Amino acid sequence: MYNKANVSMRQGPSSSSPPGIDWSQWWTYGGISGPRFWGVINPAWGMCREGRRQSPINIDPKTLLFDPNLSPFTLDKVTGGGELLNTGHSVEWRAAHNAQAINVTGGPLSYAYTITHARLHFGERDQQGSEHLLDNKAFPAELQLYGYNSQLYRNFSQASAQVYGVVGIALLIQVGERMTPELRVLLEGIDIITYGGSSVTAASLVVNGLLPTTEHYLTYEGSLTEPACHETVTWIIPNKPLYINVAMMRQLRALRQGNSTLANAPLSNNFRPVQTAHHRTIRTNINFTNKQSMLLLRMLVFSDKTRYDRSDMFYKIRDESQTEDQRIFLPNAEVCHRRAFDPAQTHVEMRPVEMRPVEMRPVEMRPVEMRPVEMRPVEMRPVEMASSKVHGHAFYVEEV
Structure with missing residues (x-):
């Protein structure tokens, strides 16, 4: 001391x-x-x-x-x-x-x-x-x-x-x-x-x-x-x-x-x-693709003993049965939503869905009229080329 x-x-x-x-x-x-x-x-x-x-x-x-x-x-x-x-x-x-x-x-x-x-x-x-x-x-x-x-x-x-x-x-x-x-x-x-x-x-x-x-x-x-x-x-x-x-x-x-x-x-x-x-x-050495990390993330969202809040970049999972020194901190991840999560609202009521038959109607097919295309000859003319020049890094041909 x-x-x-x-x-x-x-x-x-x-x-x-x-x-x-x-x-x-x-x-x-x-x-x-x-x-x-x-x-x-x-x-x-x-x-x-x-x-x-x-x-x-x-x-x-x-x-x-x-x-x-x-x-x-x-x-x-x-x-x-x-x-x-x-x-x-x-x-x-x-x-x-x-x-x-x-x-x-x-x-x-x-x-x-x-x-x-x-x-x-x-x-x-x-x-x-x-x-x-x-x-x-x-x-x-x-x-x-x-x-x-x-x-x-x-x-x-x-x-x-x-x-x-x-x-x-x-x-x-x-x-x-x-x-x-x-x-x-x-x-x-x-x-x-x-x-x-x-x-x-x-x-x-x-x-x-x-x-x-x-x-x-x-x-x-x-x-x-x-x-x-x-x-x-x-x-x-x-x-x-x-x-x-x-x-x-x-x-x-x-x-x-x-x-x-x-x-x-x-x-x-x-x-x-x-x-x-x-x-x-x-x-x-934190790998969020392994099973342990995914388990922690599931605890973060779904555990009914879990309280979720944010502390700087860390997202903490606190089991109410744990002491202050046993809090687990996770780094920020895209899968973690930046909002409070209320476990009491996780219950989803399942209701039967009424299925209705769908009426099938035939589709009327119409023939397409094919028309011949008139081909016209193209007149070919010689092009007179002048001397080529290099301008900077771009290569171009000067017109006559």
Whole structure:
């Protein structure tokens, strides 16, 4: 558990900073130091402005590509300590240096990646906050787990600028009555780090417990969502959200960017706007043609225990006998109608249909008069052709 005695204030330089300059204090999420100007503030951040594989992006369900070779990914079930910080840009959890490694493998990954930190983005209101959008809709918050390729590189700083260097797991967060248990553990001590630069020893955390109970996900190749925007990240977005309650969201929105003497602006709205996808492929292991998916869709429409509503791009099936954490989320599909469905109206009354005989009448056939066609001879005249010319790409003959 956290302890107030463990609270500290720190200001650390960015991993991509030249010696003597703390560039972490030069960028924000708004104004003249906001995302539009990240590529101008520091020449080393040019990728933020010129990159073609930038993150976050909007996930358009119509462009998803089913990849049958995408297997479920795994995250080690390890309990580890760490530190919870208010960096002035976001709430961040950092794994302890002497903790047992927490590795991510499988799925779209060809190497093992070691989790180093998690970063929380959230909005000042429920209609915004997540960095990734689903069908142009935002979630109130998004927790991003970051890991580096520990088979090729020594640490996150080195891997973040190298090919296949980083994995990012984007966990979308929805407001609900019951909070995801491990998310509650992660945010213990949030009331202690009100001001930027403060930190507190975090409670022991099972990072695996932050993953929703689903094997379905989306994946694409993108970038870090803060300077220097290196395009080295394989993003994984599970197909179910985490839950946070209203009280915790209220505490998050009370956090400030600055210190206690200069509190400055609130920490909320710390998300980068979506970037152009540039025709990137977004793959998924969700296959709506198989029997299981069709069964879920039938449950969506016909189950008398099912209540149907819409949450952003997800369509949820909630059995009233299930708990909040057992809600099933499905991506948008053409077969799902965008309206409420009342199961009570599914009964169809069958009535006998009176059959009446159809009177058959003969059709009178009339002969068609055939007339000979007069053929006239055609006079053939020679045509004088002038020299041919080529005009641009069109070939034509000049008349005399």
